[in-house]
Amino acid sequence: MRTLKLTIAYDGTRYAGWQVQRHKRPAPSTQHTAHSTQKPTIQGTLEETLGRILQEQVRVVGSGRTDAGVHAHAQVAHLKTRSAIASEKLERAVNGLLPPDITVSRIDEAPESFHAQRQAVSKRYRYTLVIGPAVLPFERSYVHHVRSPLRVARMRRAAQRLRGSHDFRAFCASGSSAKTTRRRLSDVQVTQKPGHLAIELEGNGFLYKMVRGVVGTLLEIGRGRLPEGIIERILRTKDRRLVGPTAPARGLMLLNVSYGD
Secondary structure: OEEEEEEEEEOOOOOOOOOOOHHHOOOOOOOOOOOOOOOOOHHHHHHHHHHHHHOOOOOOEEOOOOOOOOEEEEEEEEEEEOOOOOHHHHHHHHHHHOOOOEEEEEEEEEOOOOOOOOOOOEEEEEEEEEEOOOOOHHHOOOOEEEOOOOOHHHHHHHHHOOOEEEEOHHHOOOOOOOOOOEEEEEEEEEEEEOOEEEEEEEEOOOOOOHHHHHHHHHHHHHOOOOOOOHHHHHHHHOOHHHOOOOOOHHHEEEEEEEOOO
């Protein structure tokens, strides 16, 4: 039995997130019909496509779940297979069958014990905003549009208060199955370019919709609707009612996953 490590990029716009809901999974089909009301998932699409090539049932395990509409530049996953097909040949075959909004950018042989989720050391996310009267048509699926100017210096100062190890329970949306809500953010950056603002967070793990909750809160601080010190109060009280509105999924991208190698 071989273990293969996959690096995957995807546009999450038309997907119901990464994870297959096993008890709700429809009959396999890479073509999502116009009459179907259930969106496909990234994991399900990969498993079906790889299964067709490898001629066996495949389970693709990702480093973590991304929500519906969230994108990835370099998601990492693994699978077990009995097939002896060369990694390069499998990569060409799978990309020939996958829809154009999912690409397996790399397949590597991995140690038998490799586990994409359990062995991940850190993940980095980027949230992109367009600030101004209009957003370009080809950007609209990948950014959140904010029409009014933001007080970016306030957002930067507030963002730095998120660094370190904290209980991020208040930033976690309901429906989480996490055993602990304590996470460590090693880097938080707010970077401004003409007409654009990027918020990047790197940490040892993220709770359900945590990044989008953080971004929504920083936006309210940038608009002057919340004080800079609200971050410390949220972390101290763990009061979800103090958190800003959850930012839309389309602006969020998983940039990379680190395994400490």
